[in-house]
Amino acid sequence: MSLDYKKLGLKAGVEIHQQLAIKHKLFCQCSAAFQDKEPVFEIKRKLRPVAGELGDIDVAAAFETLKDKTFRYKVYLNESCAVELDSEPPHPLNREALEIALQIALMLNCEVPEEIEVMRKTVLDGSNTSGFQRTALVGLNGWLQTSFGRVGITNVCLEEDACQIIKKDKKAVIYGLNRLGIPLVEIGTSPDIHTPEQAREVAEKIGMVLRSTGRAKRGIGTIRQDVNISIKGGARCEIKGVQKLNLLPRIVESEAQRQKEVIKKGKGVTRDVRRALPNGRTEFMRPLPGAARLYPETDIPPIQITAKRLREMRKTLPELLDKKLGKIMKRYSLNEEIAGQIVSLGKAELFEKAARLSDTKLAANVLTKYSRQFKIPDDRLLEFFRLLGKKAMPKEVLEKMLEGLSKGRPVKEVLKLEGKVLSRDDIIKIVQDIINKTPQALNAPRPEQALMGLVMREVRGRAPGALVMKLIMKELKK
Ligand SMILES: [Zn+2]
Incomplete structure (x- = not known):
């Protein structure tokens, strides 16, 4: 049974890493x-709680130290x-990473601080050897347009990724140091999401903006989603580590349901950090840490961002992928599936160049269907399209050509395979011969199908099926 989210007063915000x-x-x-x-060696550390400057120990800190764990770190060459x-x-901040993060902030309509200051955020689970994560706010007060209105972007931060857990038990956690320090962009939204499906849409849109830069890493574990959820009378809980977009709506739903049940039992909902489970449910991890655990990273001087630099950047921001998709569909009459594949493979520019040199459908086909099978450098592929021109190729010949190109054979040599391909006139002649020899085919319930079978038996591998069908239809109309 689905919940009445309006009545529940559901509020959610997502955080994308x-x-x-x-x-x-x-x-x-x-x-x-x-x-x-392969790690080259391993070091061992233990974490000791130290009272903060105000003399208290953070609730999250106290919780972690209760566990008295040993941390082992694998070191990679x-x-x-x-x-x-x-x-x-730490060495100075990676300028290229800062540039990409600023682009993302601007694409999300954020204000950019005049000074980028690296801060330390306390982390007590051992996932960072220093005991804190370094993070820099690069954008704030932005927004994202969605089908249900604008969603606020509260922050865009550039930060270091944490260590990856390799193994853990009650006494020890083994971490890999190789993920620590990988540049990560964190984007947080306001709690403007009011249904589970809206959570998915927002995460999807933010993902699209990130991929539009061409600099978002792809693959498992390169994007992670957290979601903050509360209902009326409940409390904000943070669900960590939602790996798949499809799981987001279920996580929101089950957390709203959980809070509703806790309230119904007359208990108070506690502010927790919970872990997303693959079945769409969540489990308790630790209490939600108090706010304001940030203090400046004194080893890194702040970086000034001038108005001039931002003006220049705004002029050259990458085009959003969904805009690019619409443009390609319209300009080249491609369906959404094919155009979507081209765009999400990051091949939109290559496709447009190829489509100008050669046949649109052929270019789309080669870039989507064969790009995984045959690895061909872009310049060689464009040279191939240029020399091939608008000619249609039978599948068998095309595949042989692409195979040759992927093995490094010269484009001109590969194109010699074209000698096998029948011309339009050759095909028309074969069609006419077959009609003359087997006129009974014309009496079949679908004569074009009957002829197609006969003609293809003769020309397979030397003429593209679509072209053969087109010429048969033409002959039948005569
Ligand atoms: Zn290093």
Whole structure:
């Protein structure tokens, strides 16, 4: 039974974490590729609670230290150095990462602070060797247009990713240092979401904006979603680690349901951090930490952002993928599925160039259907389209050509395969011969199908099926 979310007073906001596709980490020169598989050694650390400047210990801090855990960190040769080990101060902020984060902030209609200041955010689960995560606010007070109105963007932050858990038990957690420090953009929305489906739409749209930069990392674990949920009389709970977009609506629904049941039992809803489970339910992780656990990172000087720089950036912001999609569909009469594939593969520009040189359908076909099977550098592919021109190719010949190109054969040599391909006139002649030899085919319930079978038996591999069908229809109309 679905819930009446209006009556429940559901409020939700999402928080998206996206790794950037970038060479180096945020505060050192280590590779951010996250590909090292074999650690070279391991270090051991223990966490000790220290009272804050005001003499109190944060509720989240107290909760973590209760567990008295040992943390072990795996060190990787190319993907960790003394910075990740916290035995050397951070290097200056990665400027390329800052540029991408600023782009994202501007694309989300944010105000950008005049000064970007790196802050430390206390983290007590050992996922960061320093005991804090470095984060810089690069945008605030923005908005995102959705089908149900504007959703506020409260913050866009550039931050370092945390260590990845390799293994954990009651006494120890083993972390990999290679994910620590990978540049990450965090985007938080206002609690403007009022139904589970709206949560999905907002997360999807933000994902689209991120991919529009061309610098969002792809693949499992490169984007992570958290969602904050409350209902009337309940309390804000943060659900962490929603890996799949499709799960978001179910998570929102089950958390609203859970809070409703707690209230019904006459109990108070506590402010928790909960973990998203693959079945759409959630489980308790820890109490929600108090706010204001940020203090300045004194090792890194603030960076000034001038109005001039922002003006320049606004002029060259990447086009949004959904706009690009609409444009391609219209300009080249492609359906949404094919155009969507081209855009999401990041091949929109390549496709437009190819479509100008060659046949639109052929270009779309090659870039979507065959791009995984045959890896061909863009310039070689464009040279191929240019020399091929608008000619239609039978599937068999096309595949052989693409295979040749992927193996590095010269474009001109590959195009010699074209010699096998029948011309339009050759095909028409074959169609006419077959009609003359087997006139009974014309009496079949669907004569074009009957002829198609006969003609294809003769020309398979030497003429594209679609062209053959077109010419048969033409002959039948005579
Ligand atoms: Zn490093």
